[in-house]
Amino acid sequence: MGVNTIILSSCQIMGNESGPWKKDSFGHGYVKTVLGRGKGFVVELGENVCSWCSVRDVAFAIVFVLDKIITGSSDIEYGQDGYYFVQTGEVSFREQAQAVATKLQQLGKLDTDAIDELSVPQATEIHPYAGLLWGASCRSRADRLRSIGWSPQETDWKAFMDETVVAVTAD
Numbered sequence: 001m002g003v004n005t006i007i008l009s010s011c012q013i014m015g016n017e018s019g020p021w022k023k024d025s026f027g028h029g030y031v032k033t034v035l036g037r038g039k040g041f042v043v044e045l046g047e048n049v050c051s052w053c054s055v056r057d058v059a060f061a062i063v064f065v066l067d068k069i070i071t072g073s074s075d076i077e078y079g080q081d082g083y084y085f086v087q088t089g090e091v092s093f094r095e096q097a098q099a100v101a102t103k104l105q106q107l108g109k110l111d112t113d114a115i116d117e118l119s120v121p122q123a124t125e126i127h128p129y130a131g132l133l134w135g136a137s138c139r140s141r142a143d144r145l146r147s148i149g150w151s152p153q154e155t156d157w158k159a160f161m162d163e164t165v166v167a168v169t170a171d
Helices: 026-037 055-070 093-106 120-126 130-135 143-147 157-170
Strands: 007-010 012-014 040-043 049-054 083-086 089-092 115-118
Touching: 007 055, 012 026, 012 055, 012 157, 026 040, 026 093, 026 130, 026 157, 040 093, 040 120, 040 130, 049 055, 049 093, 049 157, 055 083, 055 143, 083 143, 089 093, 093 115, 093 130, 093 157, 115 120, 120 130
Parallel strands: 007 083, 012 049, 040 115
Antiparallel strands: 049 089
């Protein structure tokens, strides 16, 4: 059919969305769950690792790729070779959980910033997919996107977690 395709695939997106429809993300759901149970937690030891990027860096990546297409750049690929990950770095879930608990305690929303280590069955009592949501690793790398000149602009994941906690507690 002659249609060139490119896929940009993001990993865990951090930060608050500013569009008219979707306002919540993965982080918002975790913060709400912690507030509901009154204490932070991880599944097992919380050693699972996730790749992350900011919501704005996803937007920057889209604009970057569109610019490559519009200008006829020869370094952008299409079809089977046109799959690009958008990713800034990696962070363990324990680090994320600790950042959330610490910020919630600073805001007076939790009595302690200690986090519980829950077994998968215990976590499943909180949410049926807790083992996947908060206990599994999900990793990708943006090597191909970086190789054609893109780089993330926002690299402080903790600032995004703090921003998310503040947004959730302001509701």
